[in-house]
Amino acid sequence: MALSSKAVSAPGKVLLAGGYLVLDREYTGLVFGLDARIHVHIQPLHTSSGVTLSEIIVRSPQFKYAIWEYGYRWTGPDGGMQVTHLRVSALQKLQTNPFVETALSYALSYISTVAGPAINPASITILADNDYYSHTATDKETSMDRFSSFGVPLSEAHKTGLGSSAALVTAFTAALLVHYLSEDQFSLSNDAGRSRLHNLAQAAHCAAQGKVGSGFDVASAVYGSCLYRRFSPSLLESHGEPGTSGFAAELKSLVEESDPSTKWDTEIVKSAVKVPNGLRLVMCDVDCGSKTPGMVKRLLAWRKDEPEEADRIWKQLQEKNEGLAAELVRLAETESHDCQQLRERITGIRALTREMSKCSGVPVEPESQTRLLDACSSVPGVVGGVAPGAGGFDAVALLIEDREEVISELSGLLERWNHDEQQGSEARVGRVRLLRVREDMEGVRAEDPAGYEGWLQ
Ligand SMILES: Nc1ncnc2c1ncn2[C@@H]1O[C@H](COP(=O)(O)OP(=O)(O)OP(=O)(O)O)[C@@H](O)[C@H]1O
Ligand SMILES: C[C@@](O)(CCOP(=O)(O)O)CC(=O)O
Structure with a gap:
């Protein structure tokens, strides 16, 4: 089946009440999703020469030098998909993007357990709404555009703290899932799909951050504004690394909650959060x-x-x-x-x-x-x-x-x-x-x- 282009967006966040308390399951956080979104577009990767590359290319064209090329290799049903960051040119310094790289290896590993290891090459574009970063002099002339060119490398952009990494990991993971899986296997429009996306994005985001936070930012990127009670941190503290023995099965169980020990206890109450008219x-x-x-x-x-x-x-x-x-x-x-x-x-x-x-x-x-x-x-x-x-x-x-x-x-x-x-x-x-x-x-x-x-x- 030919894969088609897809696009997904996820919102930024603000934790209006419950900072620190939300780290403890005894307490909750009042989190609002924001209309500043991160968009991820994915399409099959075509080469002009007709040569098939086993590559996924990720670009963030609002920033200078923001291109990351990844090779991927199936390590077998046990270890899942191992992703390798490739150098774009011999002259260029390797600029890593841990959030993109980790989300990619987690999502591809999960996808391989559902649809098999044949993954077609893809080209992915990330676009962030303007308010995620403070504007610089160079973007003045384009400030009316839907997306700005920031004119600097991502590492020099001044973040405004709207939760770019959580919105990015969520939208990026969702884009891969809708691109590579059929509607029957995954859909954003049902509870099972959203819950799998939530579990997978939380796991990838924590792994990329190197710590298990409360996860309110990923939860609001998936579910929007809500009253949030965190998951038990132990859920994410024991699985292995992509490519290592047992990783794919552990991840599948964590994402699909197929074992009692991987049941998530996150609580999302959307009806407890409203903004009055006016x-x-x-x-x-x-x-x-x-x-x-x-x-x-x-x-x-x-x-x-x-x-x-x-x-x-x-x-x-x-x-x-x-x-x-x-x-x-x-x-x-x-x-x-x-x-x-x-x-x-x-x-x-x-x-x-x-x-x-x-x-x-x-x-x-x-x-x-x-x-x-x-x-x-x-x-x-x-x-x-x-x-x-x-x-x-x-x-x-x-x-x-x-x-x-x-x-x-x-x-x-x-x-x-x-x-x-x-x-x-x-x-x-x-x-x-x-x-x-x-x-x-x-x-x-x-x-x-x-x-x-x-x-x-
Ligand atoms: N537009 C983008 N394109 C590619 N990667 C991005 C983009 N925006 C964010 N990222 C990734 O997310 C990282 C920033 O994540 P970090 O957790 O430091 O910020 P944040 O989520 O915006 O912070 P906060 O929780 O304070 O709101 C970047 O270093 C990069 O890896
Ligand atoms: C302090 C804390 O409770 C909230 C941090 O929120 P923010 O990144 O400042 O929006 C940490 C967390 O919940 O992971």
């Missing part, structure tokens, strides 16, 4: 380099050292986070526009977060973000905001009334804010920029493969 989320990127490394390590060390204090704060925070989700649902269902309760719940979460920052010494809501959030919250039409995810200095997420005037008031405030920050004498945080993203309830979805003209080779 409200929306916005994100601000703070240009200050990357987050303080080791925040998670330090916060968890505090929890270990001060279990009573940490448990008290975490239990209260969990209650407040659930209260925030419940209030959003209540407003959505009653179509009420009275945001007083919502405002108070956000204020309550922030107060506890600051207490956690103080007790742990980890700047989850540092003083500079307190000032920024307070200033934003005083703009008419802004309900409130938080330092999302792990917190720190690099982003804020706001809930606002969905009106153009609120956005322009907010932009005006940020302009004055940036100006004043430049004048200030103390150590200041970086420039704040309103991103053009909002919440998106939908997770991974099939896209029209004809919609990427000009970007494919």
Whole structure:
């Protein structure tokens, strides 16, 4: 059967409430998918000479030198598919992309257990919506295009923290599955398909990261906005590496949950997350380099050292986070526009977060973000905001009334804010920029493969 071109996209994320707590199955996280998506297009690889290459070529044409060529070799029914990164030219330095490479070897290994080891060559193109990276001077002239050319290598792009690797691994894995498997074997439009994609993408993402995080970013890339309870980390702590004995069978069992020991206990509750009509989320990127490394390590060390204090704060925070989700649902269902309760719940979460920052010494809501959030919250039409995810200095997420005037008031405030920050004498945080993203309830979805003209080779 001739394979056809396919395209898939997956959303970025913002963890509005539940940062750190979500690492523990006792607690949950309130995660929103964002309308900034990563798209992956896949088509059969044709060579002009008619020679068949056993290669998969991956390009990310918005970035310089972003081309990765992979050879693949079936190591037998036991070890699965081994992927080798090939050098494009003898002169070029080998730029690795661990997320692409790991997702490729995991997906091809799984596919070989379902459809057999004959894998046709393919050409894959990755395209990211513009807000995943801060724009540079060179992309100004193309900023009206659906996708920007960033004019720099991927390693020099400044990420805005929307979860590019999770959205990428999810969309990339899904694109391979829909390309190589028949509708009967895999479909994005049924629960079994989405759950297999989730399990496979979580396994690949954790392997590429070299650690087992909470997985809220991959879960929201698959399922969209939801209340998330993580899977037991032990699920992903014992399988082998691609190409090693037993890998393919272990992966198949993990993906298809065919053995009681590989049953996933992730909980995704979509009905617990809503955005009332007339409200929306916005994100601000703070240009200050990357987050303080080791925040998670330090916060968890505090929890270990001060279990009573940490448990008290975490239990209260969990209650407040659930209260925030419940209030959003209540407003959505009653179509009420009275945001007083919502405002108070956000204020309550922030107060506890600051207490956690103080007790742990980890700047989850540092003083500079307190000032920024307070200033934003005083703009008419802004309900409130938080330092999302792990917190720190690099982003804020706001809930606002969905009106153009609120956005322009907010932009005006940020302009004055940036100006004043430049004048200030103390150590200041970086420039704040309103991103053009909002919440998106939908997770991974099939896209029209004809919609990427000009970007494919
Ligand atoms: N457009 C892209 N094309 C190819 N690879 C990409 C692309 N975007 C991200 N990646 C891969 O994901 C990596 C970035 O992942 P990382 O986890 O550091 O960031 P992130 O997921 O955006 O972070 P955060 O969790 O803070 O939002 C890149 O180094 C690259 O391997
Ligand atoms: C601190 C943590 O709970 C959230 C990190 O979120 P973000 O990458 O800052 O969006 C870590 C995790 O859940 O894996």
